[in-house]
Amino acid sequence: MQINKQITFLGAGSMAEAIIGGLISQNIVSSRSITVANLQDQDRLAYINETYQVNTESNRLEAVQSADIIILAMKPKNLQDAISYIKEDVTENQLIVSVIAGIPTTLIEAELITNNPVIRTMPNTSAKVGESASAICLGKFATDAHLLTVETLFKAIGSVSLVEEEQMDAVTGVAGSGPAYFYYMVEAMEKAACNAGLSKEQAHDLVTQTIVGVGKRLQNTNKTPRALYQEVMSPGGTTEAGIQKLAEHHFQDAIQDAVGNAVNRSKELGQVLSKN
Numbered sequence: 001m002q003i004n005k006q007i008t009f010l011g012a013g014s015m016a017e018a019i020i021g022g023l024i025s026q027n028i029v030s031s032r033s034i035t036v037a038n039l040q041d042q043d044r045l046a047y048i049n050e051t052y053q054v055n056t057e058s059n060r061l062e063a064v065q066s067a068d069i070i071i072l073a074m075k076p077k078n079l080q081d082a083i084s085y086i087k088e089d090v091t092e093n094q095l096i097v098s099v100i101a102g103i104p105t106t107l108i109e110a111e112l113i114t115n116n117p118v119i120r121t122m123p124n125t126s127a128k129v130g131e132s133a134s135a136i137c138l139g140k141f142a143t144d145a146h147l148l149t150v151e152t153l154f155k156a157i158g159s160v161s162l163v164e165e166e167q168m169d170a171v172t173g174v175a176g177s178g179p180a181y182f183y184y185m186v187e188a189m190e191k192a193a194c195n196a197g198l199s200k201e202q203a204h205d206l207v208t209q210t211i212v213g214v215g216k217r218l219q220n221t222n223k224t225p226r227a228l229y230q231e232v233m234s235p236g237g238t239t240e241a242g243i244q245k246l247a248e249h250h251f252q253d254a255i256q257d258a259v260g261n262a263v264n265r266s267k268e269l270g271q272v273l274s275k276n
């Protein structure tokens with residue numbers, strides 16, 4: 001299903017690019033219906049225009065006026081300036097979609113002059129290959145029709161879970177930041193593979209296919225993660241030797257701490273801006 005709406009991205013960074021890449025490759029919107037504006041980096045806009053054939057606009061007000069849907073894709077610290085610059089030109093029928101970590105819908109609603117429908121989302125950069133694990137929640141003026149539109153857009157770039165707004169910080173720490181934890185681990189696996197005698201290319205191919213296989217297996221079984229790693233482990237074998245080291249380094253505690261810290265940071269981001 002194609003979405004026949006004009007979509008403006010305010011912000012042309014990694015997340016905007018990942019979503020644009022996903023939407024275009026899945027053919028859910030035509031490149032002509034997407035406009036991208038940022039704060040000042042013209043080279044970045046030129047790159048986005050060349051790579052995805054979408055419209056780019058150096059005038060943020062023009063970009064906003066032509067939009068049915070405005071996607072806020074700047075950093076949390078830039079949100080208030082971004083809205084204050086455009087708010088006189090925003091009309092009540094425009095749907096505001098935020099991908100910004102930590103920022104509650106109430107804060108966005110309060111910054112606007114009009115009672116716009118606001119939908120808060122948390123995608124991740126796997127959007128670029130249609131595999132984001134996204135979550136969405138609704139602001140107080142958003143209707144089921146708005147939900148349907150945003151669900152359709154985000155389903156084109158992966159899975160979509162509808163969550164309560166109170167759960168968004170947890171989603172952010174787990175799934176928004178999540179790809180980085182896995183990339184971090186892949187980096188370590190590749191280093192270890194090279195140290196053990198494989199070439200960089202061999203290491204990359206083997207580790208990548210291993211993580212793809214793990215993802216697919218998790219999607220296709222009811223077994224718990226524990227049952228799955230026990231399946232790999234023979235008594236006295238290589239996996240047991242490896243897992244023993246992970247346990248010695250408190251690997252699971254480290255992961256739980258990492259996610260907890262990210263969740264707390266998401267909460268803080270919202271609180272800092274709410275106090276301004």
Ligand SMILES: NC(=O)C1=CN([C@@H]2O[C@H](COP(=O)(O)OP(=O)(O)OC[C@H]3O[C@@H](n4cnc5c(N)ncnc54)[C@H](O)[C@@H]3O)[C@@H](O)[C@H]2O)C=CC1
Pocket residue numbers: 010011012013014015016037038039040041060073074075076078081082083085099100101102122123124125176177
């Ligand atoms: N990178 C990621 O993996 C994810 C990021 N997010 C959220 O997406 C948002 C953007 O993150 P990134 O793309 O990583 O950041 P980025 O730094 O790569 O891009 C930010 C963009 O916002 C633009 N910008 C700044 N102020 C602006 C303004 N007033 N008006 C219009 N554009 C403005 C900048 O010019 C830049 O193009 C953040 O709020 C982040 O929390 C959400 C999920 C995942």
Ligand SMILES: O=C(O)[C@@H]1CCC=N1
Pocket residue numbers: 101172176177
């Ligand atoms: O690091 C960040 O703040 C953003 C939000 C989720 C992923 N990246």
